[in-house]
Structures are given as C-alpha cells and as structure tokens.
Amino acid sequence: TFEDNYNNNFNTLGSYTITATAKDKDGNISNPATLTINIVDTTKPQISLKAGGDRIVSNHILTNEEILALLQVSDNYDQLSTSNINIINNTCTGQQGQEYIIQVQIADSSSNIGEATFKYYLTDTTSPIIIVEDTLYIEEGVDYTSEQLINMLKEIDLEEEIEK
Numbered sequence: 001t002f003e004d005n006y007n008n009n010f011n012t013l014g015s016y017t018i019t020a021t022a023k024d025k026d027g028n029i030s031n032p033a034t035l036t037i038n039i040v041d042t043t044k045p046q047i048s049l050k051a052g053g054d055r056i057v058s059n060h061i062l063t064n065e066e067i068l069a070l071l072q073v074s075d076n077y078d079q080l081s082t083s084n085i086n087i088i089n090n091t092c093t094g095q096q097g098q099e100y101i102i103q104v105q106i107a108d109s110s111s112n113i114g115e116a117t118f119k120y121y122l123t124d125t126t127s128p129i130i131i132v133e134d135t136l137y138i139e140e141g142v143d144y145t146s147e148q149l150i151n152m153l154k155e156i157d158l159e160e161e162i163e164k
Helices: 064-069 146-163
Strands: 002-004 014-020 033-039 046-049 055-058 071-074 086-090 098-107 113-122
Touching (some): 046 113, 064 086
Parallel strands (some): 055 113
Antiparallel strands (some): 002 014, 046 071, 086 098, 098 113
C-alpha cells in the first residue's frame, strides 16, 4: 500500500513523503518505508529592460525610481516586482557624453539572487556656444527666429571669406 503526499504536489515547493508497506501471502505486513521528496527552487529571478537590450540612454541623470521604471523582473515561482530590485552600483558621475554601468539584483523567497548589469549612456545635452568675432547689428524691436539669426551669422562668415 502507498500513502503518497507528493503525487499532486510535484510542482509545488515543499517537503513531501511517500510511505509504502508490503503484505505477504501469509498476511505479514512490513515496517513502513518512507521516502521524503524536497521540492526546492534553484532558479534565479531574471531582470531585464522593458525595451529589451542591455543599454539605457538618457538625456538627464536618472533617479533610482526612473531606473526601476525601465526594468522588469520574472521568476519561476514568486510574484516579484521592480520595487524588490536593489540598485547595487551606479557609476554615473553626471558627466555628459559618457557611458556608465548600473548593476541591480533581486532575491526570491528561496534566496536565489538574480543580478543584471546594464550600460547607461548619458547623452550630451550641452548646447553649442556661438562666438561672433564681429558685431551683428539687428533692428531694435524686431523678433528674429533662430534660423534668421543663424543665416545672418553665416552671411557674416561669407563676407569675411570674400574680403580675404
């Protein structure tokens, strides 16, 4: 005879026993033999970018909340959320036009630790500086568009080139 506590729980974490006894033709019953089965979770949670890939590009320094909003997490047993993710390293110094590293990790209820590393590029948002060596005279009270001003500056450069 069998007493099987495992049969319907083969995909559920925990400890389960199967106990068996035997009876011979004379009616003698053996001592019970017990097998204990431990179902454990050894799969690490996975952290990835919602947009895919392994690179984050931003035009400003990201806060921890903004970083977490870019991530997603999955696990085979636990319902984990990005609020469970720890940012363990962010090398961003704030210097624009540089690539940095962000390392994150998360643990599930079985103490499996998932880690991920992402590249973090902080774009250069510094506007170019225009230096005018000559004086640009514009009419008072007239609003000019950026395009008009740029064209005036180009004309000054052309006139200087022609004079040379």
